[in-house]
Amino acid sequence: xxxxxxxxxxSNVIFKERENWKFVTTEQKEQFAFIFNRFFSKKFPQxxxxxNLKDVDKSVVMDMWFHHMKSNPYPHWFWSKSPxxxxxxxxxxxxxxxxxxxxxxKEDDLVYLVxxxxxxxxxxxxxxxxxxxxxx
Numbered sequence: 749x750x751x752x753x754x755x756x757x758x759s760n761v762i763f764k765e766r767e768n769w770k771f772v773t774t775e776q777k778e779q780f781a782f783i784f785n786r787f788f789s790k791k792f793p794q795x796x797x798x799x800n801l802k803d804v805d806k807s808v809v810m811d812m813w814f815h816h817m818k819s820n821p822y823p824h825w826f827w828s829k830s831p832x833x834x835x836x837x838x839x840x841x842x843x844x845x846x847x848x849x850x851x852x853x854k855e856d857d858l859v860y861l862v863x864x865x866x867x868x869x870x871x872x873x874x875x876x877x878x879x880x881x882x883x884x
Contacts, residue, residue, distance in 0.1 A: 755780055762814055763822045769814055774807045781806035787826055788813055838862070842873055849876050 749771045751757055758780050761768045789796035795816070799809045817823070838846070843858065846869065852858050862869050 751776065753779070755783060758784075759826070762817060763826075766814075766818055772810075777810035778806040781809045784813055785809060790828075791823070791825060792816075837870075838873075842877075845876055845880075846873060 749768060751761055751768060751771050751773075753776055758772065758776060761772055762784075785796050785799055789800075799812065843855075846852075846858055847855070850858065850861070850872070858869075
C-alpha cells in the first residue's frame with residue numbers, strides 16, 4: 749500500500765487509519781515532522797519543545813507522535829485556528845494598559861501590532877490582566 753504524499757493523508761493515518769502507519773515512508777515522516785510538531789505544540793508544548801532539536805531524527809519524531817497519539821481519539825483541536833483578535837476587541841482600559849506595559853508612545857504603534865501580531869498581543873493582554881488580578 750502507498751500513502752499519498754500530502755499532509756492530510758498522513759494525518760488520516762496518524763488519527764484514523766493507524767494500521768497503515770507501517771506504510772508511511774521515512775521520507776514522508778521527515779517531510780512533515782516540523783509541521784506536525786508545530787500542530788502538536790498547541791496541546792503538548794513541552795513534548796514539542798523536546799522534539800524540536802536541530803539534530804533530532806525527524807522520522808523518529810513522527811514515530812513518537814504516532815505512538816503518543818495512537819490510544820487517543822481524533823483530536824479536534826489539531827487543525828483549529830487561533831481565534832481572531834483585533835483592535836475592536838480592546839476597550840479603552842485594555843488599550844491604555846497595553847500602551848503603558850509595552851512602552852509605546854503612539855497609538856498607531858499598538859494598532860499596527862494588533863493588526864500584524866494579534867495572537868501575541870492577545871496573549872500579552874491576558875498575561876498583564878492576570879498579573880494585575882494577582883496584585884503583581
